[in-house]
Amino acid sequence: MNVVSRRAFLMGLAATPIALSAGCAAGQPSPTGTSSRPLPIPPLATATTDAAGTRHFTLTAGAGSSEILAGKSTATWGFNGSMLGPTIRARRGESIAFTIDNGLPEATTVHWHGMHVPARFDGGPHQTIEPGARWEPAWTVNQPGATLWYHPHPHGSTEKHVYRGLAGLFLVDDEVTDAVDLPKTYGVDDIPLIIQDKRFTADGTLDESDPTDIGLLGDTIVTNGIAGAHLPVSTERVRLRILNGSSGRMYNLGFADDREFHLVASDGGLLAAPVPLTRVRLSPGERAEIVVAVSGSNALLRALPHEDHAGLDRGDAAAFGVQDSFDILELRPSENPTASPALPATLATIARLDPTGAAAERSFELQWFMINGAQMDMNRIDFSPPSTPPRCGRCATSTTGRTTSTCTTCSSRSSTSTAAHRPRRWPAGRTPSIRRRVFGSGWRCASPNTPTRPFRTCTTAICCSTRIRA
Secondary structure, three states: OOOOOOOHHHHHHEEEEEEHHHHHEEEEEEEOOOOOOOOOOEEEEEOOOOOOOOEEEEEEEEEEOOOOOOOEEEEEEEOOOOEEOOOOEEEEEEEEEEEEEEHHHHHHEEEEOOOOHHHOOOOOOOOOOOOOOEEEEOOEEOOOOOOEEOOOOOOOOHHHHHHOOOEEEEEEEEEHHHOOOOOOEEEOOOOOOOEEEEEEOOOOOEOOOOOOOOOOOEEEEEOOOOEEEEEEEOOOEEEEEEEEOOOOOOOOEEEOOOOOEEEEEEEEEEEEEEEEEEEEEEEOOOOOEEEEEEOOOOEEEEOOOOOOOHHHOOOHHHHHHHOEEEEEEEEEEEEEEEEOOOOOOOOOOOOOOHHHHHOOOEEEEEEOEEEEEOOOOOOOOOOOOOOOOOOOOEEEEEEOOOOOOEEEOOOOOOOOOOHHHHOOOOOOOOOOOOOOOOOOOOEEEEOOOOOOOOOOEEEEOEEEEOEEOO
């Protein structure tokens, strides 16, 4: 068992160049500036439908160049293009299939983040696609409507592949999302927003130097593949489907004028009702859907400093970037916006799981890079849940503001984590924890009788000294 003490972690962090460079850069983030360009909207992926009704998508991972910074060319990677990927859209109950070709000079994978899939199609580190090779996963969509995403997951290179541009949204629709009266015209009042932070050299090359276990912290915000973007808005309200596509930065999002917005969905899909907020925090890989009124005046979405330093002392807070402030996206309303319907009072009916039906309750203490005092070890199986009943319930406790906050749920494909459907409203005196990174977890779970049984890992920021039930 590998155990790391708090002191050992801090000593390692202090000796790492990125800790110092991030602290220096934290006070001088790159502003949006006057060279603002319209926000690019990722195209919807096209598909063909066969005689059996299965929809077939094609993705090709390849290298290219992009104008992330105005006037400069940057070498990037993308799916079906030079950077990022098309937005995939599918319906619950629909059979879908993919042809994925690797045109990169190294092996990669495609992982469906948040999707309920058979393990053999999960796209994790054990399912690499070699250069020039092809992978053809297929499954039936069986989960509520939600904003998901897809990205590579090769062992030891996940951060690099996403940082270079390999990421895209995956939208799931169902009868509930169809019926709810929210903005839903893609690219008009229903906007995908992939937020990432990057660093560049003087000539515009992506700076990948000095990566650490907390992830690369950039000094430039990139939205949908460009720095310094604005969004022309033609309706009174707009829905933003926000993905934190950064590898190490946790965002405290709000508007510069402190205007109120409504959180309508999180990782697991629609909430029971809209939640009025002025701030929403997203850890890497997390998604949130918000609706904001923008008629009458511009609305500047910003990443704001964490008032509580995210539970860290000032020195550590600078190293983790939680004191940084960035302009994310300026929403610019038209002079005569199209009227938008009022927000509905209710959104979705959420069936809560009954904890009395759980086979067992297990406690997970999340601290630094450890769960229950142990680091990740691929050669160790921590527990083997029985094949029945279909879910195992347990509690997780964050004991420090600097803890790893990865919540792993072992379940059948039919089960759902209730935590994913709840808005994260931070109680007074509680602070969100710092997580290691979105692309890995500290524990493994497996079934002895069904090695291909699906498992899911969802990521969230957990308040210090707070207990959650999953």
